[in-house]
Amino acid sequence: MLNPTAAPAVPRQPSPLREELQNRLDSLARAHxxxxxxxxVHTGAQTLSVHTGTADALxxxxFTGDTAVPMGSVTKLGTAAAVLLxxxxxxxxxxxxxxxxxxxxRALPEVTIRHLLSHTAGLPTGPDSDSAAGTTVTRYLSAVCTAQSALFPPGTGFSYSNAGYVAAGRLVSEVTGMTWREALRVLLLEPLDIVPAFLGDAAPARPVATGHALNTATGLVRPAHQNLAPVEAPAGALLASAEDLTALGRALIGRSTVLPASVAARMRRPEPAADPGALADSWGLGLALFRQDGRTWCGHDGNAQGTSCHxxxxxxxGVVVAFTGNAGGATALWRDLAADLVRLTGIRVPTTPAVTRGGPAVPLPECxxxxxxxxxxxxxxxxxxxxPTLSVDGDYPIPLVCYPDLSCDLVDPATGRHEPGGRFHRDPATGTIDRLQISGRTARRAGTV
Structure with missing residues (x-):
């Protein structure tokens, strides 16, 4: 019978499976x-942990098993769990x-705390980190949370929003009287035996990894600067290891007393109108939900500057799988590694939503x-x-392939590879296309081209 409070210790003696996982991680890290x-990997009976390479290329x-990696948006799991507690x-x-x-x-009186956690509040994503660097939480939220900027009525759609988690973090501070960092440490991290580490720590209490970017001209990877604004901390400032994430994952599926089983189940329950498009199959309170072989997995993905965590x-x-990598190419590494887990362990891990096409490609000039x-x-x-082609803020246009259900793929101009992009939405009253959701973020129609 599984211990309900903690994962079994990582085996000290080498095992054939652990050696295979190590060899595959080594190989894929070099390739990517x-x-x-x-x-x-927590198999339901034991936790196997492997690591490879360096925390800082310079x-x-x-890179050790205890090295903490910038989690990016996986941080939102911690913020949501604190709110639920x-x-x-x-x-x-x-x-x-x-x-x-x-x-x-106050300009959005119908937005509830539930809406904030499930990305169904209709809030914009929020300004980029450089723009938000010098502002306060009050000014940030007052500028973003306006009736004019609302993307849809609360509870009627999904748009992934860092601003919603800036607000959720502020809620945690208001209720506890602590800073968001202090509250997360007391409510969640220390009970899970996770040594707290955050972006901006002057003297980290544990080893930390640097993110990296590939210089395409030289072929070299170089450290990347983390530019997350302090006000955005509840949306992306946590650092953790894969073993830490495994402990958090066990709590999220009710295998730990840190999160009562009823709280974990509440987080995993799909929220109405939370259709995240290309991000996941559905969304709970802070949790992305993925369908695989008749089961619903939960989790989250996150990218900081030059890191990728899953x-x-x-x-x-009771299976939990956690991965961290300190370069942009680690996202592709994660997908390849997850595919190999089927062969090595028999575990089929969903990395992307289960895509179902709504028929053959169709022209959609009205988009x-x-x-x-x-x-x-x-x-x-x-x-x-x-x-149709899509350009974001004037960037190079990317071809779109549209389908009868208004979903669309993004087409890589270099390879022709299709990636699920999102979908268009019609106004139920007029039948005209009035919104576009790309990579989980919804944009409201503003004009013609």
Whole structure:
């Protein structure tokens, strides 16, 4: 019978499976030009953990099992869990208007705490980190959370939003009287035996990894600067190892007393209208949900500057898989590694949503137009043969392939490879296309092109 409070210790003696995992991680890290990476697999009976390479390509600091990696958006799992723990204690109500605790949201009185956690509040993504670097949380939220910027009525759509988690982090501070970092440490990290580490720590209490970017001209990887603004911390400032993520994943599937089973189940329950498009199959309270072989896995993906981190957990079997890598190419490494896990362990880990096409490709000339999410503009134009292309803030246009259900693929101009992109949405009253969702972010139609 599984220990309900903690994962069994990582085996000290080498095992054939661990050696195979190590060899595969070593090989894929070299192939994808990733300086360092970690993989932890909890099989439901034991945890196997392997790591490879260097934490910093310039200094050559070894990547260890304890090295903490910038998690990017996986941080949101911690913020959501903290909010749910406060709700479980009766300190807040998920269905109360967020503006009752946060006056910065008074222009959006129908937005609830539940909407913030499930990305169904209709909030824009928020400004880029460089623009937000010098602002306060009050100014940030007051500028973003306006009726004019709302993408859709709360609870009627999905748009992935860092701003929603800036607000959720502010809620945690308001209710606890602590900073978000202090509250996360007390409520979640230390109970899970995770040594806290955050972007901006002057003296980290544990070894940390640097993100890396590939210089295409020289073929060399070099350290990348983490530019997350301090106000964005609840959306992306946590650092952790793959073993730490495994502990968190076990809590999220009810295998730890840190999160009561009822709280974990509440987080995993799909929220109405939370259709995340290309990000996942559905969304709970902070958790991305993925269908695989008749089961629903939960987890999250995250990218900081030059890092890629991923968590998947299966409530039925108790299996948890966590991966961290310190370069942009680590996302492709993760997908290749997950495919190999089937052969090595028999575990089929979902890395992307289960894509079902709504029929053959169709022309969709009515999709042409400009769409806005906060300060970001998406321009959809038709080329000479009527093929739609997408340009974001004036970047190079990418071809789109559209389907009868209004879903669309992005086409890599260099390889012709199709990647699920998102979908267009019609106004239910007029039948005209009024929104575009790309990579989980919704943009509202603003004009023609």
């Amino acid at each position: 030009r990733v300086p360092g990476a970690q993989l932890a 200094t050559g600091t070894p 406060l709700a479980d204690d009766g300190d807040l109500d998920l269905d109360e208007p967020a503006c009752e605790l946060l006056p910065e949201l 968590l998947r957990a299966d409530p039925d079997s 042409a137009g400009t769409y806005r999410n906060g300060g970001t503009e998406y321009a959809v134009k038709l080329d000479g043969d009527g093929t």
